[in-house]
Amino acid sequence: MSSDLRLDVTESDGDGRGALTPILHRVVSRHQETADVTILALEPLSGPRLEVRPGQFNMLTAFGVGEVAISVSSAPRDPGPIQHSVRDVGQVTHALCRSRVGDLIGVRGPFGTDWRVSLDDVNSPILSGGDVVVMAGGIGLAPLRGAVHELVARAREGGGRVFVLIGAREPAQIVFNEDLAAWERDGARVLVSVDRGSPQWRGRVGLVTTLLADAGFDASSAAALICGPEIMMRFSARALVDMGVDPHRILVSLERNMQCGLGWCGHCQLGPFILCRDGPVVPYAGVVSHLLSERER
């Protein structure tokens, strides 16, 4: 066991930094995106910016409080510092959300699988032609944001069309409004629905799956990326398959309690998957479709 540990530390990034020891980052800007979501931009105190593929996550340490898994929400081609969008749900996320510009945060990572939208991913099931449908529920858009940036840029260069379908509990909880507008200007079809409207809301009301019928993508050639609460991913993936989308071309992002992030502790096991290593992004086809369905029983 101990020799395996040494091997993994060495293999992960040479001197083990990022594997077990958090790299100190400074908060260089913070933005209150919604009442409970804060976007933190982080710069390393020394060394290069982390290279992250859209969909991967870091373990962020709020010193003296604890460490949690948070997806990277900036895109690889964004010139600025790396960004994380944190929803305040408990002790550690609360401490992260309250951090101020200049504060230090620990970063380990990046960990896990990605949305397969990088142009050098020659076997990507997502980039093999046709439309790409992105479905997000709430803060689930955070890990997808970098992927949508990549897909929209690719569409502008002649790649497949991009459809972004967003669900939120209420209008005030819609995240990344500026990005949604920019993606639409850049040619993506963006549709938003909320579970509960407000007096000012003029948009759609209903589950995110109700957007599918009007989206206008070609299901027979489409690929899909889905992230949100498990029940939302389950119904969205099923609806896509019913429309004719190949389940092998649907990816979902699964969340479990992450501790080591390195495949050692087993906290993140789901069925045959160690999700910090084999996930969080996994194909919907096969085992995952069964795992999601079994949770209904």
Ligand SMILES: Cc1cc2nc3c(=O)[nH]c(=O)nc-3n(C[C@H](O)[C@H](O)[C@H](O)COP(=O)(O)OP(=O)(O)OC[C@H]3O[C@@H](n4cnc5c(N)ncnc54)[C@H](O)[C@@H]3O)c2cc1C
């Ligand atoms: C791969 C991965 C990527 C993630 N990416 C992000 C991200 O980009 N942004 C983000 O904000 N979060 C993300 N999360 C979720 C985040 O890790 C948890 O919200 C965090 O661990 C909660 O820790 P805490 O100490 O703040 O709350 P805890 O004290 O652990 O929990 C407090 C309460 O909140 C509930 N809770 C815990 N997690 C969640 C949750 N995800 N949603 C709703 N309620 C919850 C608990 O059941 C508990 O009742 C990700 C998780 C994983 C596994």
Ligand code: FES
């Ligand atoms: S978090 Fe330890 S094995 Fe995945």
